[in-house]
Amino acid sequence: MPEPARIALLVTCLVDLFRPAIGFAAVKLLEEAGCTVEVPRAQTCCGQPAYNSGDRDDAKAVARRVIDTFAGYDYVVAPSGSCAGMVKVHYPELFADEPEMRARAEELASRTHELVSFLVDIRGMTQTDAHWQRSVTYHDSCSGLRELGINTQPRLLLGSVAGLEFRELPDAEVCCGFGGTFCVKYPEISDKMVADKALDIAATGAEAVLAGDLGCLLNIAGKLSRLGLPVEVRHIAEVLAGMTGAAPPIGAPKA
Amino acid sequence: MEPTSHAFIANARAELGNPTLQRALGLARTGFPARRRQAIDRLPEFEDLREEGRGIKDHTLAHLDYYLELYERNVSAAGGRVHWARDAAEARAIVLEICRAAGAKIVTKGKSMVAEEIALNDHLEANGITPVETDLGEYIIQLRHEPPSHIIAPAIHLMKEQVADTFRAAHRELPPARQLDDPRELCDEARTILRPQFLAADVGITGANFLVAETGSSIIVTNEGNGDLTQTLPPVHVVIASLEKVVPTLEDAATLLRLLARSATGQEFSSYTTVSTGPRRPGDLDGPAQYHVVLLDNGRTDLLGGEFQDMLRCLRCSACLNHCPVYAAVGGHAYGWVYPGPMGAVLTPALVGLHEAGHLPNASTFCGRCESVCPVKIPLPKMMRHWREREFARQLSPAVYRTGMRLWAALATRPELYHALTAITGRVLGWAGKARGRFRSLPLAAGWTSVRDMPAPEGRTFQALWAERQRAPGGRRR
Numbered sequence: 001m002p003e004p005a006r007i008a009l010l011v012t013c014l015v016d017l018f019r020p021a022i023g024f025a026a027v028k029l030l031e032e033a034g035c036t037v038e039v040p041r042a043q044t045c046c047g048q049p050a051y052n053s054g055d056r057d058d059a060k061a062v063a064r065r066v067i068d069t070f071a072g073y074d075y076v077v078a079p080s081g082s083c084a085g086m087v088k089v090h091y092p093e094l095f096a097d098e099p100e101m102r103a104r105a106e107e108l109a110s111r112t113h114e115l116v117s118f119l120v121d122i123r124g125m126t127q128t129d130a131h132w133q134r135s136v137t138y139h140d141s142c143s144g145l146r147e148l149g150i151n152t153q154p155r156l157l158l159g160s161v162a163g164l165e166f167r168e169l170p171d172a173e174v175c176c177g178f179g180g181t182f183c184v185k186y187p188e189i190s191d192k193m194v195a196d197k198a199l200d201i202a203a204t205g206a207e208a209v210l211a212g213d214l215g216c217l218l219n220i221a222g223k224l225s226r227l228g229l230p231v232e233v234r235h236i237a238e239v240l241a242g243m244t245g246a247a248p249p250i251g252a253p254k255a
Numbered sequence: 256m257e258p259t260s261h262a263f264i265a266n267a268r269a270e271l272g273n274p275t276l277q278r279a280l281g282l283a284r285t286g287f288p289a290r291r292r293q294a295i296d297r298l299p300e301f302e303d304l305r306e307e308g309r310g311i312k313d314h315t316l317a318h319l320d321y322y323l324e325l326y327e328r329n330v331s332a333a334g335g336r337v338h339w340a341r342d343a344a345e346a347r348a349i350v351l352e353i354c355r356a357a358g359a360k361i362v363t364k365g366k367s368m369v370a371e372e373i374a375l376n377d378h379l380e381a382n383g384i385t386p387v388e389t390d391l392g393e394y395i396i397q398l399r400h401e402p403p404s405h406i407i408a409p410a411i412h413l414m415k416e417q418v419a420d421t422f423r424a425a426h427r428e429l430p431p432a433r434q435l436d437d438p439r440e441l442c443d444e445a446r447t448i449l450r451p452q453f454l455a456a457d458v459g460i461t462g463a464n465f466l467v468a469e470t471g472s473s474i475i476v477t478n479e480g481n482g483d484l485t486q487t488l489p490p491v492h493v494v495i496a497s498l499e500k501v502v503p504t505l506e507d508a509a510t511l512l513r514l515l516a517r518s519a520t521g522q523e524f525s526s527y528t529t530v531s532t533g534p535r536r537p538g539d540l541d542g543p544a545q546y547h548v549v550l551l552d553n554g555r556t557d558l559l560g561g562e563f564q565d566m567l568r569c570l571r572c573s574a575c576l577n578h579c580p581v582y583a584a585v586g587g588h589a590y591g592w593v594y595p596g597p598m599g600a601v602l603t604p605a606l607v608g609l610h611e612a613g614h615l616p617n618a619s620t621f622c623g624r625c626e627s628v629c630p631v632k633i634p635l636p637k638m639m640r641h642w643r644e645r646e647f648a649r650q651l652s653p654a655v656y657r658t659g660m661r662l663w664a665a666l667a668t669r670p671e672l673y674h675a676l677t678a679i680t681g682r683v684l685g686w687a688g689k690a691r692g693r694f695r696s697l698p699l700a701a702g703w704t705s706v707r708d709m710p711a712p713e714g715r716t717f718q719a720l721w722a723e724r725q726r727a728p729g730g731r732r733r
Binding site: 184225 | 652660
């Protein structure tokens, strides 16, 4: 195992509010990978909603705070390709005209990772001790896949989960229609996209669908339940950490 | 055509509710990406080729004035003539003037998006000249008085049964009982109707995929051969092209052609690639007596040197449309003007104004698939974001939306207040959603719950639980 590392968990605003279980699963996985995990209290959100809405000034204000908050840790890890991508790819772009901030943004970007790719690529994790008796399919969230190149890492680790039968999702790389504010600004188009996704998921016959981003998962879970399709929806970290008992599936009542 | 991009939401709603269109889109959604993938898998150096293609276009754009002047000199040297058009009106006037000078009554046309952009057909018709589209898809939509819904497959929104109906309505001279079930039969019928038009045409108008500066040549690619007949049979050939189509050399054009066909249709090369250099020379077996090029600017030079310059690399291959989940959901007509999909979402606001086309760069999830397949690596999502920034800065976006964003940002930069509010929100929603685990409707969240349920939060926020866990003596697990 690589050297012990001091990690700051970038919880993400959605995990913080909707599903702490993902945060605790991330902590467990990081600790198993030999890291000590801290959770800076001063964090809120990465600023992506403002950035993608064209509100550059507010996005910068939020990004400045994030850069301050996460200074000094060996790594910053987020259970989200979207938020990690915001920090890793877009922060340096955001400060393109401010050399000093740009340098700080790039320094943070170099230390920031999405959870599953961090475990595999940086910590060398190749398997987990988790056990989950389910047939499972997986949706590749867009930012993780195309901004950060996350594709093989989740499949590698899921392959090591005892009892888990993996089924590829056709068009797994096609967007689910979440897109942040897109899903509420253009609900009918988003609906068509997520309905197609939900039907593709159901057609695999898998008992559960996993992904690495809670935004997509809320969207997919919401559509599956609206369509009455009984597929269990969870973040991949919950399964890899063996913590599926900590919370009911996304959108399902407490047992 | 008058843009209806401002009505994007209503347009999209209509298209989402059109079952025939949805069936047609369903076929296209899988076909194009699969064919492109196969073609690229057969060419290991495709990624290098993309880089090379981007380099060629960037170099040309950085020296556009030089290459355009060189191009004009070489067109003239070959006996042709270049006409410069600042905008659509000038371009239409030039083409009409050439047609009038030739005494034209019938004009055949190869497929040209620039001709669509300047609404050339309407202008010719209004002046007593009959334009005949010779690309099968363009011919179909011309008969139906519809705009194209795709930049290389203009009739992709139609099923073959609709085409058969259109042909029966238009070709009344043919036996009504004829078979038109098979695409082959439709194709043959179009060919039968179009053949005499090719021979009767006084002027042939084509677009151009590339203009080659070193030789003064124009290059078109087609799969039907209609472009060749359009440009070689009539006595006058008019090429209409936007000025960013110029490339320095034939070698450069060859590199880009390798990218174009694979990205567009998944072919290694289009069936016909035709290079035209000037009018017929003594000893040539065929070709036009006159060769004109109308070079259209129409706002493109305004993009040079700015944040949208990269858009001028576009080869019009349509890979971005073919891989766009929004295009796949609503089709091309919803975008309300000539250029749909991601490339249209960037280009249309530049050409018809952000005020008209503001929805287009907003109606994207930034999924990034367009950029990942673009043969010349145009950062389409980034440029859509630039439009959103301009919209926000000019206060064109709805006030409620902007105020909401400001409030959210104020909260996001005040962590203690933020945590206090999220803790309450989580508690309330968690309690209210406890029984079902989700909401079917939720105040202020109609955009979400109109089409899908909202999963309920667990109840406590991560930050609250984490703080509790840190305080607990010895116990670190929750």
